[in-house]
Amino acid sequence: MRRSESAQIAMMLEVCAYPKPGNVDRCHDYDDTWLEHFLASAILARPAFVAAENRSAGIGACIKDAVSLTAVHKGGNTHFGAYILLFPLIMGDGIDGAMDVISRTTVDDALSFYEAFALTEVRMNETDELDVNDPESAQYIRDEGLTLADIISYSAAGDMVCREWSNGFALSRRVADFLLASPDGKQAIVRAFLSLLATEPDTFIIKKLGREAAEWTMIRAKEVCAGTYEAEDFDEECLARGINPGSIADITIAGIYLALREGWDWESLQTV
Amino acid sequence: MRRSESAQIAMMLEVCAYPKPGNVDRCHDYDDTWLEHFLASAILARPAFVAAENRSAGIGACIKDAVSLTAVHKGGNTHFGAYILLFPLIMGDGIDGAMDVISRTTVDDALSFYEAFALTEVRMNETDELDVNDPESAQYIRDEGLTLADIISYSAAGDMVCREWSNGFALSRRVADFLLASPDGKQAIVRAFLSLLATEPDTFIIKKLGREAAEWTMIRAKEVCAGTYEAEDFDEECLARGINPGSIADITIAGIYLALREGWDWESLQTV
Numbered sequence: 001m002r003r004s005e006s007a008q009i010a011m012m013l014e015v016c017a018y019p020k021p022g023n024v025d026r027c028h029d030y031d032d033t034w035l036e037h038f039l040a041s042a043i044l045a046r047p048a049f050v051a052a053e054n055r056s057a058g059i060g061a062c063i064k065d066a067v068s069l070t071a072v073h074k075g076g077n078t079h080f081g082a083y084i085l086l087f088p089l090i091m092g093d094g095i096d097g098a099m100d101v102i103s104r105t106t107v108d109d110a111l112s113f114y115e116a117f118a119l120t121e122v123r124m125n126e127t128d129e130l131d132v133n134d135p136e137s138a139q140y141i142r143d144e145g146l147t148l149a150d151i152i153s154y155s156a157a158g159d160m161v162c163r164e165w166s167n168g169f170a171l172s173r174r175v176a177d178f179l180l181a182s183p184d185g186k187q188a189i190v191r192a193f194l195s196l197l198a199t200e201p202d203t204f205i206i207k208k209l210g211r212e213a214a215e216w217t218m219i220r221a222k223e224v225c226a227g228t229y230e231a232e233d234f235d236e237e238c239l240a241r242g243i244n245p246g247s248i249a250d251i252t253i254a255g256i257y258l259a260l261r262e263g264w265d266w267e268s269l270q271t272v
Numbered sequence: 273m274r275r276s277e278s279a280q281i282a283m284m285l286e287v288c289a290y291p292k293p294g295n296v297d298r299c300h301d302y303d304d305t306w307l308e309h310f311l312a313s314a315i316l317a318r319p320a321f322v323a324a325e326n327r328s329a330g331i332g333a334c335i336k337d338a339v340s341l342t343a344v345h346k347g348g349n350t351h352f353g354a355y356i357l358l359f360p361l362i363m364g365d366g367i368d369g370a371m372d373v374i375s376r377t378t379v380d381d382a383l384s385f386y387e388a389f390a391l392t393e394v395r396m397n398e399t400d401e402l403d404v405n406d407p408e409s410a411q412y413i414r415d416e417g418l419t420l421a422d423i424i425s426y427s428a429a430g431d432m433v434c435r436e437w438s439n440g441f442a443l444s445r446r447v448a449d450f451l452l453a454s455p456d457g458k459q460a461i462v463r464a465f466l467s468l469l470a471t472e473p474d475t476f477i478i479k480k481l482g483r484e485a486a487e488w489t490m491i492r493a494k495e496v497c498a499g500t501y502e503a504e505d506f507d508e509e510c511l512a513r514g515i516n517p518g519s520i521a522d523i524t525i526a527g528i529y530l531a532l533r534e535g536w537d538w539e540s541l542q543t544v
Binding site for chain 1: 314315
């Protein structure tokens with residue numbers, strides 16, 4: 001299978017995995033964003049993934065291309081964080097290569113990324129200095145000679161997806177290792193997701209609802225992992241509170257991608 | 273959107289539509305074939321659809337290519353019937369063009385189709401003279417100069433998908449018209465499926481379980497359409513009896529494809 005296809009399959013497997021508390025899955029839509037929107041994105045992003053695989057465009061242009069290609073549906077931005085992780089992993093064919101790709105990003109990559117960002121409604125931290133809706137940001141990037149890696153590292157403190165670029169994809173790796181060590185194929189995706197949710201505050205939740213909500217989510221996820229609380233009940237409570245762990249979902253996609261590339265068999269159904 | 277992408281989106285929307293009695297949907301897997309297998313096929317078939325769109329390969333080769341590309345998962349053949357309908361519709365850019373494509377099929381197309389067929393486990397009618405597992409069939413096709421259209425027309429009597437090639441895609445058209453006349457987007461897919469199921473004996477059911485099972489299915493589907501029987505109960509009863517209306521699902525995909533190409537908005541959610 002081509003790397004572009006593994007990325008698409010990773011996006012598909014992640015969104016189908018059920019029950020994935022707080023997030024869209026095969027049994028839950030949000031009012032404005034449905035299972036079908038996530039799947040349409042997985043289908044329509046392909047040319048950008050192929051360009052990354054062939055290295056026929058820079059990483060910033062690839063991310064912008066993926067955002068444009070998938071902006072044709074009404075489900076809004078479905079995978080911006082996942083693109084930030086998948087593109088270096090595709091271009092570099094794994095984590096080591098991805099870190100090399102990241103180290104070589106340019107000012108042009110940063111500018112394309114900002115153009116991509118402006119097409120989405122991704123939430124900024126209030127402390128973020130560079131506002132995508134401010135035309136002066138582009139000038140500032142040029143004046144300061146900021147690369148995409150610089151931009152992403154500015155966001156790393158408050159964004160666990162961006163942090164993956166500086167810590168060698170630590171959490172993506174953890175998800176991949178979890179899956180590779182599990183004998184029960186796609187059924188392990190929910191457990192990998194929950195194990196991350198139990199130990200890492202989701203920065204998407206923090207941006208949307210504050211740190212307290214993210215910590216509540218961790219405590220509940222721990223209980224689900226310990227078997228003292230039902231995943232289905234957790235799911236309902238997340239939906240009622242408007243909690244969706246979007247960043248951990250993005251990292252889960254990157255982890256699935258890595259695992260697929262390293263031979264993980266999502267179709268295995270051995271009993272755990 | 274490109275025609276190849278419309279075909280992929282059609283496959284995705286059809287399998288996600290719920291509740292689709294007897295078939296895989298977002299809430300039901302079969303033991304051996306899952307939602308994810310259908311979606312993996314929708315993702316992986318793309319190069320064959322692109323070849324059809326670009327007319328860079330013949331229709332027989334395209335069908336064989338789609339079957340090969342999607343045979344990498346363990347879910348078995350998911351879309352053989354759908355390919356028989358989608359490829360002429362993509363190549364011809366609609367029904368009129370498809371009928372022209374069909375009228376020009378060749379002996380080579382027939383031979384490629386037989387090679388594709390041999391890769392699947394598609395059920396033959398007992399009366400079918402050409403057995404795909406019999407090497408003499410290929411020789412017979414060559415000796416008699418049979419085109420793919422000839423082959424498909426032999427099967428039309430007992431296979432409603434093949435019949436679409438000779439009747440101008442009558443049932444695919446009916447599904448498309450149903451969707452285009454419905455204001456509630458993707459929610460209309462299940463009603464289109466049920467309305468076909470209520471009036472047409474599914475030839476996949478006939479091949480697998482006999483005519484009586486297909487007629488029972490029609491009666492039950494009529495009751496669901498009339499509102500006197502719940503779709504969810506019908507679904508459970510179909511699963512218990514091993515009834516899956518696979519041919520009508522294939523025709524539903526072709527109908528969704530046509531509707532998408534003609535401007536149908538699957539994202540509309542107006543109340544019916």
